[in-house]
Amino acid sequence: MRLSTRLALLAAVALIPMVIFSGIALEKLLDAHREEAIRGMQETARATSLIIDRELKSAQSALRVLATSPYLSEENWKKFYDQAKVANVPGGAWIVLYNEDGSQVVNTRLPFGSVLASRPDPHEIAEIIQKGEPHISDLSWGPRAKAYVIFVDLPIYLPGGKRYVLSQAFYADHFNVAFAGRGIPSTWVTGIFDRKGITIARSRDPGTLIGKPAKPELTEIISTGKDGTLRHITRDGLDVYDVITHSELAGWALGIGAPAAEINSAIWRAIYIALGGLFAALLLAGLAAAFVGRGLLNSISAAAQSAAALWKREEIPPRPSSGIIEVDEMHAAIREAAVVLVKEQQARTLAESEREQLLLREKAARKQAETESKAKDEFLAMLGHELRNPLSAITSAISLLEMENVSPAIIARAKNVMRRQTDHLASIIDDLLDLSRVMSGKIRLNRHALELSGVVTSCIETFRTAGRFSHQNISVHAEPATIHGDTTRIEQIICNLIDNAIKYTPEGGSIGIDVRAQGNEAVLTVKDTGIGISADLLPMIFEVFVQGENTLERAKGGMGIGLSLVSRLVELHGGRISAESEGTGKGSTFTVRFPLFESATQADNRSPVEPDDRKYTILLVEDQEDGRELMAMLLQSQGHHVLQAANGTQALQLAAEYQPDFAVMDIGLPGMDGYELARRLRSDVHTSAIRLIALTGYGLQEDRYRALDAGFDLHLAKPLKYEELKRFFNSEATV
Known part of the structure; x- marks a missing residue:
């Protein structure tokens, strides 16, 4: 047997477990899908059954109201006829009043005074009067109506001792209302059967099957009075999954049948795909075996040639690499022998x-x-x-x-x-x-559900407030698109791209910013009509420190790191960025794609709290005198009372004496550092309520965590802007 054949057999044997387990998995998937479809049919059947009960209960209610008519005791049948005529339910129903012997007294289907026949089953009238309970009949043939009818009966006992049965009769097709507007697919078969299994209504071919008994397998389930499920062939020749449920009021059965082919079609598509994948795997395994076998044969042939060269003491034979250790060792041995010779x-x-x-x-x-x-x-x-x-x-x-x-x-x-x-x-x-x-x-990223369009709008507003859009035409289209991102880093990405567009778009140019959801991605596009990107620079536009003559940023005095930083931040969020340009002077387009956050919740729609410009007592702790003085002047200019301390000891004394609202503290203090100072302030009951703000040149995420662990409420990196402090002051004022 050839080596390639052995390898093919080996690959086939390795695939056998995959084939077996794939078959088991597909079978379980088929069962699960079928069960889910049947559950849906059961829900539809129960809902339809409730509609039937609702119709019957409505008829009983109408009969109870009519049974209170004074014309019954007076035996004023003309008046009662007129009243019953008004109480008729539209849609082919009528009122009948029966004597104890089953003879009709009033029938609103016929003109008053017409000759009236007895009920087709007069013994049923006697049973209804004897039981004294409302009654719903099975399907019966009405000779005078020349159609199949259903009776909803109510026994009436008058004070004088006379007894009647008041009935509301329905044509069988009245119950087609149970199917109308239910959203039941036209390919499904729906039927209503009485307690004997006789067809009352049917969604398909009702004309020939009304009044006919259901198929034996259906009748067997109907007779038990319990809900059930079966697969069978309908009278139309359809192979269906049938769900049977019963009306609680009438005891009738409702059957809904869905074609088996329709239920199984999705699974069979998956099976065909799986079989195709299995066939492709077998084919690839065969090709791989042939490829590996050819490599082995070539290696063995090369070894034979090397041995012949060694025998003839010619030049040192090559040392090919086959990827197989044993074969490579054989080549090495032959070559070493040739080297010696x-x-x-x-x-x-x-x-x-x-x-x-x-x-x-x-x-x-x-x-x-x-x-x-x-x-x-x-x-x-x-x-x-x-x-x-x-x-x-x-x-x-x-x-x-x-x-x-x-x-x-x-x-x-x-x-x-x-x-x-x-x-x-x-x-x-x-x-x-x-x-x-x-x-x-x-x-480290602090990621959460983030509305990308909201961040873009915020960044644009910041640029607009700063007057950065005064020389270009700006167009913005922002649709809702929720991502899983770090707000600060996403703002950094967006602001960098917009800043680049402004920087490289001359006065009078256009900048377009677009946010939308495409498929399972949120797409941000920043397009400008600026100086564009040359063809030789475009492939390496996101590299760090590209040479000056090739770097777009350097042309405008940048350091060549902005786009590189943007690219890496996008990658950390699981996204990707691309740049397009038709060349120098033809503008450029940057496109960022983030995965949509599927489980993201809707943003909070509460109205923002109005800022509170209260004046506070602020303890400023900074060992650098110039910086402390300038910061104190800034805070005092805003109306705040400022206490100054150059070290931790002074800060503890001032905090205990004045109990300020806020303390802005440098971390790198002499002697007692800012972390220790924060811990002491927190441990003292008199100063534990002070809101602590860490102000430091250390801006790593680890530094932020360390500051929060020490008891700080906020960590800010130098240089500090008063707007950041003001936002924190205002947010604390609204708590």
Whole structure:
């Protein structure tokens, strides 16, 4: 037997358990699907049965009302006839009044005074009067009506001793109302049967089957009075699953049959797919066996050639790799033997080859070192440039503020420059730290159900408030799309993309922002008509520190890390990002795709609480004097009373004496650090209620957790913006 044949058999044997267990799983799936479908049919049958009972109860109620008529005691049959005529239920029903002997006294189906016949089953009248209970008949043939009818009977006992039976008669087709508007598929067969198994109504071919007995297998279940399920062939020749339920009021049976082919069709499709997959697996196994077998045969043939070369003492045979350890060891043994035999002949060539390899490796290493050195120098130069620019602007602004006789407009402009450049410095540092955390795997996401369109709207409003949209035409389309994300990081992604679009779109250009749900993804698109991306830069637009002449960010003074950070944050959220551009000057499109969060709940629609601008007593703990003084001045300018402490000991004394509302504390304090200070404040009953805010240059997620564990209510990273503190103050004021 050939090796390839053996491998094919081995693959087939390995697939046998998969075939067996797949068959078992498919069988269980078929049973589960069938049971689920039958449960649905049972629910439909019970609901339809309730409709029948409702019709019968309505008829009984009408009879009870009519039984109280004074015309019965007076035997004023004309008046009673007129009253009963008015009480008739529309849709083919009529009222009949019977004597004890079964003769009719009043029949609203005929004109008053007509000759009336006795009831087809007069003995039933006597039984109804004797039992004294409401009665619902089985299906019977009405000779005068020349149709199948149903009677709802009510015995009446008058004070004078006379006894009657008041009945409401229905044509059998009246009960077709149970099928109408029920949403029952037209392919299903539905029938109503009396207690004897006689067909009262049927959704298909009623004309020929009304009044006929049900099939024996159905009659057997109907006669028991219990609900049941069976599979059988209908009189129409359909193979159906039948569900039988009974009316609690009449004792009739309701049957709903669904075609077996319809129930099983979905499962059979799955079976066909599974069989196709199994066949494909067998085919692939055969191909794999043939491929591996060919590799083995080639390896064995190569070994034979190597042995022949060894015998003839020719050049050293090659050492092919077959992926099979034993075969490779055989090749190695042959080759080692050849090396021993031709060692002297090949020694010089081997040495020369080694020297060449060393030279090539040395050149490659030198080139790599030069490249890395150049990249380091370029990055340091770029970083210095990016840091000096805002520092230069801040220094100039400070010089302006120190000058005398400077106009208020210039002072305001200088302040705006300082604020903007400080924000720019913070952004550079944050981007560097964030990228470092992402690349080292130290970043943690606080993910929850997040409405992407809401975050986009918030970011756009921030840019609009800052006046960033004053030179471009902005269009926004935001549809609801819930994702599982970290609010801060998602805002970082969106703001980076919008900031890039603004930065690289000239005045008068257009920027389009679109959010929508597509399939199982939330899609964010930021499209602009700006300077575009060249074809050679596009493939590496998301790489870190791309060379200056190829980097889009560098063209506008950026550091080349923004898009790289965005790309990695998107990947951490399980999403993906892509960039498109037709070339330089033709705009660009960035598309971000996040998985939709299926189990996300609807956002809280409560109205936001109005901010509360209360004035508070605030304890400011900072060992750096300039920073403390400036922060104190800022808080005092907003009307707050500020207590200043340079270390933990002073802070404990001031907190115990004044019991401030809030304490803003640096972590890196001399002697007693901020964590220990927070723990002491929390442990003292007089200061435990103070709301503690950690202010630190350490911004890692671990630092936040450590601050919260020490008792802080909020962790903020330097440089601090007063708006962040104000939001916390206001949120605490509404608790």
